Amino acid sequence: MISLLWKIACNEWRRLWHARIPALLLLVLMTLWAIAALAAHHHWQDHANTVAEVTARSQHDWQAQPDRHPHRVSHYGDFVAKPVHPLSVIEPGILDQSGHLVYLEAHRLNSANFNPATEATSLGRFPLITPAMIVQWWMPLFLIMIAYATVTADKITGILAFMRGNGTPGLAIASGKWLALFLPLFFLLCLQAVLTLVWSWQSEQALLRLSILVFSQALYIAGWCLLVVAVSWFSKQLHAALLTLLLCWVCICIIFPRGLANLAQVSYPTQPRAEAEYHAELKLQSIGDSHNPNDPHFAAFKENILKKYHVSRVEDLPVNYHGILMQEGERLTTAVYREQQVLHDAQLAKQNESIRNWLWLTPSLALQYIQMASAGNDLPHHQAFIRQSEERRYQLIQYLNQIHTFKVQQHDDKNTRVSADFWKNAPRPQVNLPSIAVSRSSIAAGFLVLMGWVLLPGFLLFKVSHRI
Known part of the structure; x- marks a missing residue:
């Protein structure tokens, strides 16, 4: 049986080779793939160099700060860069749209900025052709043109x-x-995997991420091959086979993914950042104003501090009351902004859930979910990066507020300068690329759809193969 299958496959290869056009299309596909790989590698290298340069400069500027007031240092701020996995060469995901640098400062929870998609000119807004896009869109299309007449x-x-x-x-x-x-x-998928592994094997979870990526791509292409043979066997005319397969490609690769994404955004819209900040400011005003001595919340807070230290006046405190006030204000501000971030993330989660409920319509989108998760450039990875950045920001600002509380004399608060050694020893934990486990729900949903994508055309081919 194996020898028979191999003989039929060899005859099919011989027929395609002598037809010339399929061989030419395959050569064009490989050329396009090579161009996409080189362009994507250049894009990733440029991005990685920019992030490394900005990170090094930020580190140098932070360490080079002179003696300063700690509150001024908290507004001087710090930068943190988003870790980028080498598999981003294959699938950049939402990297260009979400940004890759976050500015950390007091009283603010900033989003990621410096995203190339918003900085590009109108001539540069065409999507970058990547190896993942070749597999997801162009390989099925070339496969249809090559093999629609196979049976x-x-x-x-x-x-x-x-x-x-x-x-x-x-x-x-x-x-x-x-x-x-x-x-x-x-074979092309395996060749891409080997070349990628050669230069990325030292990165985080490289083998696991690459295995998931290649396996999902293999399932996707296997399903398309089954569908092409099944439709070609079922069709009685060449034009009928070609038109049917092209219709499937348009629906699976273009219409359904775009439609599901637009429907999710309309059903569960997210607030613009300016509107979210406006609501946060309103809530902060309702909680209390630290600059208003008659504010109920901070008046009660001041009374508790005086009782804690058994004094009757702020001037008699053994610590700087302004520093304590800064700690409380930062705690309240952080809680409100984190609440707004949770609401925003909840809306995005609803959008993703809405798309996953209809993911069975489009294996192309299921593959994209897995590819982005494998490359570390999907939404869960980005949200994990934002959470790590925010935790680093909060630790840093509260550390500076403690220095303000215990190292700055209250009677000469504004004119005091603290040793720069405190900034050099400030807690600035490294932000790491999250484990691929953060995207396990997307990966599981994607593989479930791809399994069905293989089984359904396989069943159709089994049924029609009994017909002449």
């Missing part, structure tokens, strides 16, 4: 009836033709 032509010329008349099982013919289509494309 239909045999039916028209009578070759299929001859083979069936000689006792060749229909399932063997279908399997051999599927093998002839799948193996060259699978």
Whole structure:
């Protein structure tokens, strides 16, 4: 049986080679893939160099600060860069839209900035062609153009009836033709994986992430090969096979993904950043104003501090009351802004959930979910980066507020300068790339759809392969 399948596959390769056009299309696909890989690598390298340069400069500027007042240092701020996995060369995901640098400062929870998508000119707004896009969009399209006639032509010329008349099982013919289509494309996927692993094997979870990526791509292409053979076997005319497959490609790769994304955004809209900050400011005003001595919240807070230290006046405190006030204000501000961030993340989670409920319509989008998760550039990875950045910001600002409380004399608060050694020893924990486990729900949903994508065309091919 194996030798029969291999003989059918070899005959199919020989036919495609002598037809010239399929071989030329395959050469064009490989050329496009090489160009996409080089362009994506250059884009990633430029991005990584920029992030490294900005990070080094920020580190130098922070360490080079002179003796200062700690509150001034808290407004001087700090930068943190988003870790970028080498697999971003294959799939940049939302990296260009979400940004990669966050400015950390007191009383603020900033979003990521410096995203190339918003900085590009109108001529540069075309999407970057990446290896992931080649697999997701262009490889199925080239496969359709190469192999839409793989069985239909045999039916028209009578070759299929001859083979069936000689006792060749229909399932063997279908399997051999599927093998002839799948193996060259699978070889390209493996070649891409090996080249990627050579220069990224030292990165975080490189082998695991790359294995998930390649396996998902193999399932996706296997499903397309099954669909092409099934439709070609079912169709009686060449143009019918071509039009049917092109319609499937347009719906699966373009209409359904775009439609689901737009529907999710309309159903669960997110607040603009300016509106979210406005609501945060309103809530902060309702909680209390530290600059108003008659504010109920901070009046009660002041009374508790005086009782804690058994004094009757702020001037008699053994610590700087302004520093304590800064700590309380930062705590309240952080709680409000984090609450707004949670609401924003909840809306994004609803959008993702809405899309995942209809993900079975489009294996193309399921593959994109897995590719972005494998490359560390999907929404859960970005949100984990924002949470790490915010935790670093809060620790840093509260550390400076404690210095303000215990190292600055209250009677000469504004004129005091604290040693720069405190800034050099400030807690600035490194922000690391999250584990791929943060995207396990997206990966599980994507693989479930891809499994169905293989089984459904496989079942259709099994049924139609019994027909002549």
